[in-house]
Amino acid sequence: MTFFNEKIDRLNTASVKWEATKEIFGETDLWPMWVADMDFKPPQAVIEAIKKRADHGVFGYTFIPESTKQAIAAWVSKRHSWTIDGSWLLYCSGVVQAISTAIQAFTEEGDRVLLQSPVYTPFFEMIKQNNRTVVNSPLILEGNQYRIDFAAFEEELKKGCKLFLLCSPHNPGGRVWTKDELLQMGELCLKYNCLILSDEIHSDLVYKEYKHTPIASITETLSENVITCIAPSKTFNLAGLQASVAIIKNNTLRKQFDDTLKRQGFFTLNTFGIIAMEAAYLEGEAWLEELMAYLQDNKQYVLNFLQENLPEITCIDSEGTYLLWLDCRKLGLSDQELRASLLQKGRLALEPGTKYGLGGEGFVRMNIACPKEHVIEGLNRLKMAFK
Numbered sequence: 485m486t487f488f489n490e491k492i493d494r495l496n497t498a499s500v501k502w503e504a505t506k507e508i509f510g511e512t513d514l515w516p517m518w519v520a521d522m523d524f525k526p527p528q529a530v531i532e533a534i535k536k537r538a539d540h541g542v543f544g545y546t547f548i549p550e551s552t553k554q555a556i557a558a559w560v561s562k563r564h565s566w567t568i569d570g571s572w573l574l575y576c577s578g579v580v581q582a583i584s585t586a587i588q589a590f591t592e593e594g595d596r597v598l599l600q601s602p603v604y605t606p607f608f609e610m611i612k613q614n615n616r617t618v619v620n621s622p623l624i625l626e627g628n629q630y631r632i633d634f635a636a637f638e639e640e641l642k643k644g645c646k647l648f649l650l651c652s653p654h655n656p657g658g659r660v661w662t663k664d665e666l667l668q669m670g671e672l673c674l675k676y677n678c679l680i681l682s683d684e685i686h687s688d689l690v691y692k693e694y695k696h697t698p699i700a701s702i703t704e705t706l707s708e709n710v711i712t713c714i715a716p717s718k719t720f721n722l723a724g725l726q727a728s729v730a731i732i733k734n735n736t737l738r739k740q741f742d743d744t745l746k747r748q749g750f751f752t753l754n755t756f757g758i759i760a761m762e763a764a765y766l767e768g769e770a771w772l773e774e775l776m777a778y779l780q781d782n783k784q785y786v787l788n789f790l791q792e793n794l795p796e797i798t799c800i801d802s803e804g805t806y807l808l809w810l811d812c813r814k815l816g817l818s819d820q821e822l823r824a825s826l827l828q829k830g831r832l833a834l835e836p837g838t839k840y841g842l843g844g845e846g847f848v849r850m851n852i853a854c855p856k857e858h859v860i861e862g863l864n865r866l867k868m869a870f871k
């Protein structure tokens with residue numbers, strides 16, 4: 485656990501989280517708990533593998549070797565009880581690229597693409613950038629937890645949607661959808677002929693009482709109707725290495741996706757992305773177990789702190805991800821006032837809830853994947869902002 489206590493200076497590494505606050509928030513000197521990367525080093529095996537490859541010194545074109553495919557398949561099988569074949573895999577620089585590629589491959593301009601707000605901002609952006617139509621079936625907040633409005637979901641499907649962008653586990657709400665919920669969504673999509681892109685980038689970051697189910701693993705028919713996206717970037721903090729995986733069992737869909745990647749001129753991953761991915765999936769499991777225990781502890785600290793110091797702010801029950809979705813509505817402030825207090829009084833950079841679409845008003849998202857002392861600093865600033 486002490487590994488995760490190490491405070492690492494990330495300044496002068498072109499870190500978006502630490503050094504791009506001026507561009508994003510209009511201010512410097514903010515305490516950064518916003519964008520979803522961690523302030524931790526990855527497993528030592530990943531660093532060693534990168535160093536070894538760097539020492540070789542020749543960095544010509546690289547393909548994705550069989551050993552990497554096997555490492556991915558073994559990880560998915562062990563962690564998520566889903567047997568996949570190496571031949572089902574395609575690769576993208578990031579999951580956002582995979583989302584955009586799926587939109588280009590499986591829909592036409594003007595087509596309706598379904599999502600469930602509040603949700604990760606690029607879901608909206610990729611639909612709009614590709615001139616498709618955003619169709620929203622908002623999640624319902626019941627008590628302290630999000631659930632799906634299946635009747636509204638079906639209504640939208642009935643009107644015709646080509647693609648559903650599912651966020652599983654859910655960012656920003658931290659829900660780890662149950663098998664029943666996934667099955668119900670999956671069957672409705674099958675009924676109305678709607679493909680599913682399941683963004684499972686947070687699937688390894690699930691707290692111990694919960695279990696992630698890949699939606700494609702539930703039934704044979706569903707496995708043919710889903711494009712599943714995973715990545716070592718979120719799990720092992722490798723976002724700068726730009727490597728993600730699309731798992732597509734259906735041959736026709738996989739060919740369509742692959743052809744679209746080729747049209748983009750995208751053929752393979754960065755050498756270090758491949759090396760890091762293989763090492764992480766082969767040797768990162770013990771590190772991940774420790775990480776989850778550390779995050780659980782950070783989460784509990786935040787919950788206790790809020791209860792004692794800022795009871796007007798409540799945290800949505802977080803079953804997975806290292807992101808906490810804080811309900812600030814009882815403070816009675818507008819989103820502009822929330823932002824101004826956080827930035828000017830607290831000097832704290834959190835993601836504004838409004839970025840996540842309908843239902844995000846009055847919320848902020850806090851990233852707790854940092855040393856406990858950093859969390860404490862952030863919470864003290866939160867208190868300064870609102871007390």
Ligand SMILES: Cc1ncc(COP(=O)(O)O)c(C=O)c1O
Pocket residue numbers: 520577578579580581604651655683685686715717723728
């Ligand atoms: C749900 C979700 N999808 C995708 C991403 C980013 O993926 P990538 O960096 O691989 O494009 C994030 C990052 O926070 C995310 O939360």
